[in-house]
Amino acid sequence: MHQAKRYLVTSALPYANGPLHIGHLAGAYISADIYVRFLRLSGKDVVYIGGSDEHGAAITIKALKENTTPRAIIDQYHEEFKDAFTKMRVSFDMYHRTSEAIHHSTSQEFFKTLYEKGEFQEKESEQYYDEEAKQFLADRYIKGTCPKCSYEEAYGDQCENCGSSLSPTELINVKSTLSGNEPVLRKTTHWYLALDKYEEWLKSYIEDGTLDGEYHHDPESWKNHVVGQCKSWLDGGLQPRSMTRDLNWGVDVPKEIPGSEGKKLYVWMDAPIGYISATKQWALDNDKDWEPYWKDKDTALVHFIGKDNIVFHCLTFPAILKAHGDYILPVNVPANQFLNLEGKKISTSKNWAVWVNEYLEDIPNKVDELRYHMIKIMPEQRDSEFTWKGYQDSVNNELVNNLANFTNRVMVLAHKYYDGVVPAFDENQGIASCNDQDELSFHDSEIITLFDALSELGQHIRDFDFRAALKMLMQVSSQGNQLLQFNEPWKVVKTDPELVKVVINLGLQYVAALSIGIRPFMPDTSDTLRELLGLPQIKEEGEWDDMMNTLAEGESLLISEGHQINPAKHIFSRIDDELIQKQVDKLFATSSDAAAPAVSIKKTVQFDDFTKLDIRTATILEAEKHPNADKLLKLTLDLGFEKRTVVSGIAEHYSPTEVVGKKVSLLANLAPRKIRGIESNGMILMAEDESGKLAFISPENGMVDGAVVR
16 A cells, blocks of 8 residues: 555546446445545545546437437436445445536646647547538447457447457448448547657656656556556557547537637546546535645555556546646556456346346345455456356355354354353463464464454555455454364363353454454444444544554453443345346346357267377467468467467457466467468467357466466
């Protein structure tokens, strides 16, 4: 965690043209909420900002399709977003919207400042124009075939199938989404931000963590895929990017600028400035000064986003901020990768999604259960997958069997033996335990173990490693269970009553620690545990630091001797097969892509046939386009004991920069053959889904190159 005087944390602004799904939660919201709650628990000055992104062509397209107005669309989804985030306990300090007047004026001030400083280039270019609709077409008004993966429904700015960023003129078989006609190219004038002008300092900022020759942040703390994607863009050379569009919905280019009539700010000029306008509104509502959170170098700015927004938050928006001159730049952009669903990519157009509002309606009392599973499978470093069976297993095998079981056992025993009063104990009780340490009492040694586990948990959160933090939280619960199992108080209560007092006191200390440690992950469960313990609710005002200081001092307890706790109850309940099957059936029944035929199994082979294959792990060291074939990549692979050249037909699915560093499985004893003039020595093993999309079959990280796959 960047140590700072204050923190400004943002989550990506969801686009207000459709409901939230679990991929959104996994991408930018639950992770940010964990981080922010932990900062508050640590006594930090933090403001957490979010809001609805309410401009852009996709909203007007939806309004046209539904025969309504853009205002009606954004009002509907803004309220849905607010409701969903509130129910999912995402604790924004301000959830704003980019249609507000304060946002329009803030965005226009930015544009005007950059214009007056000469940061824009005014350029005439050709843009697609729909002659029937009589208007220029923004990127999202254009569809065509992706030149990289051949997906036929790619937009003019991005292919949602392969994730590639595009320009409209790159598309094949271009069509207007307004009329369905083929558009024509016409000249228009726009203002461009010369990103190429900022390449040198952006490179230092991304690669070295320096800004204007001074230390800004630790580049090692940034995720590899974030830095890698930025480097790919920088190495390819940045190009000027248009900051305006010909649209009838959005923030107006300031009227005092010549030629502004009919021009709107590009959504990626206006949307991230929404973080600033939302902070201004928060300050107005709370009688605060917004400027230190955006202009003081002692502030740490952290953006939580999905990987499709990396370039905009790490290159474009920092360029806009620095060109303005008054603003700080982010110290980290911990972007998550994508969450898949039941073996497929989440698709809003095909209704292949678990919608947050529907989950809350169908399973209303299991908010923390969903948060828990989303954190457990969070796509922090690579794409991950949600399955309903996995969700059920997480709840039943971990939350019920581990966490709920431990807390219930401790509290039941405390009521059975001590009428729910926290027992006093002999501080010199020296019984051997599973964590016995020389010259320390049993109680003290266990408290040190608890302190160490919580310290590790906290460090994982500071490092944006939320999955590891959650795992450590559950380890604390497991340690509590081991404490009971090892000492068996129900067996020795009559023969060694002093030991039982120590064990139950320790168990309650563990539950008290969990009631604080669990807060960033499952806030409702924290409230329930505090109520059961008869302790004040967590206000997120430094309780983590208070707990760690108490445990470190060793002279006081998290829950005092003689304190009366409330009757025990289970904090989680099991999820039955019927509920899960109902959700699976609903997913397949409502999806337009659910009935794709399965690939049939090939003819049976004998085991001896399989043993003839020599499959090895390898790492792709270098990759380049085949000079004589668009669909082929020439790869250099490291097998540990030698390097190989392999020609692979994956160029329609992966660019050279995407595959370098990938761990792969290689059929190493395939007879060499020349492919378009280059000898290929082996074959990369790939998985192919029903749509023809390819994916690597990768060994786990840490497996050495050259290992045999059996």
